[in-house]
Amino acid sequence: MIPGLILRGVGGAYWVHEADGRVTAAKPRGIFRRRRLSPLPGDRVFCTESGDDDFPYTIEEIAERRNALVRPPVANLERCFITVALADPAPDFELVDKLGIICRVHNIEPLIIWTKTDLAPEELAGHRLQYTASGWPQYESSLEQQPVASLEAEIDGHLVSFAGASGTGKSTLTNALLGEEVMAAGEISEKLGRGRHTTRHVELFRSGRGWIADTPGFSQLELDQLGILPEETIQGYPEFEHYAPACRFPGCRHIQEPDCAVRQAVADRPELIPRYDRYTLFRELLEAEEPWLLRRRRGQLPPPGLPLSSNRF
Ligand SMILES: Nc1nc2c(ncn2[C@@H]2O[C@H](COP(=O)(O)OP(=O)(O)OP(=O)(O)O)[C@@H](O)[C@H]2O)c(=O)[nH]1
Ligand SMILES: [Mg+2]
Ligand SMILES: [Zn+2]
Secondary structure, rough: OOOEEEEEEOEEEEEEEOOOOOEEEEOOOOHHHOOOOOOOOOOOEEEEOOOOOOOEEEEEEEEEOOOOOOOOEEOOOOOEEEEEEOOOOOHHHHHHHHHHHHHHHHHOOOEEEOOOOOOOOOHHHHHHHHOOOOOOOOEEEEOOOOHHHHHHHOOOOOOOEEOOOOOOOHHHHHHHHHHHHHHEEEEEHOOOOOOOHHOOOEEEEOOEEEEEEEEEOOOOOOOOOOOOOOOHHHHOEEEEEEOHOOOOOOOOOOOOOOOOOHHHHHOOOHHHHHHHHHHHHHHHHHHHHOOOHHHHHHHHOHHHHHHOOOOOO
């Protein structure tokens, strides 16, 4: 079978990229529809020749997934560049932390890019300090200096996406990374008459030996809507996860339990306070939701790690 990567899917039709760079239109076998399993951009697939000129390939198999998200609909994301502007718009740290939680729960590595550092350079050090203990890589970007080479190194061989509030410079950085390629893709889309749809669908763009997923709407996120469970909140805070094994109670929530190593660490290290306060905010918000409702919403995500092999259909 022919191995490929799904770059884009619209209305049941897919673009499959092969190692030699060719992109071929494909339709999945009916079995996927009957199982309510759709290939997603980012899926590794195996195809056969269909004999149909319009859709020369049939998608026969979807390789096991690292993860799969509904919003944005994309599979196998490995890294997420969280963009935060220093001003215009002002930083939304709750959004940053929510993105961090979602990333870690779905096995995606978060990275932070502080953008528009030309607008409020004096605030950068304080913002960075909040995230130092998380261990997440942090980059800076301004009109004069974009961290293109560093980001290219982070993208190399991986599937990444940008996420962050509107106006924080995602498109600006994506264009800097993709240069003419994305414009070329835009011209092709006009010829194919799909220009109108460009913001509504995820599409993967080549960047060196990696891929950037252009994902509209990654910023409108509510943890409860995504089915994140209260006890998973801590995963977005690796600096607290690190202390948790030393807590007195195994199920410690790190909020009011006695002999809590996380609370002790926060008392000793004031730079941990802002993220700790948001941790407790999100944890308590999720604890106020019905657990069964959260689990059901989580269950509506596309199945990750579902190996499908043709000999089973
Ligand atoms: N001063 C300054 N302006 C910037 C910088 N980066 C981007 N901008 C400007 O900020 C505005 C928004 O940037 P975009 O790249 O469109 O932001 P976005 O994150 O793609 O926004 P959405 O598509 O709405 O989600 C544009 O007018 C950019 O020119 C920067 O480093 N400094
Ligand atoms: Mg944009
Ligand atoms: Zn604790």
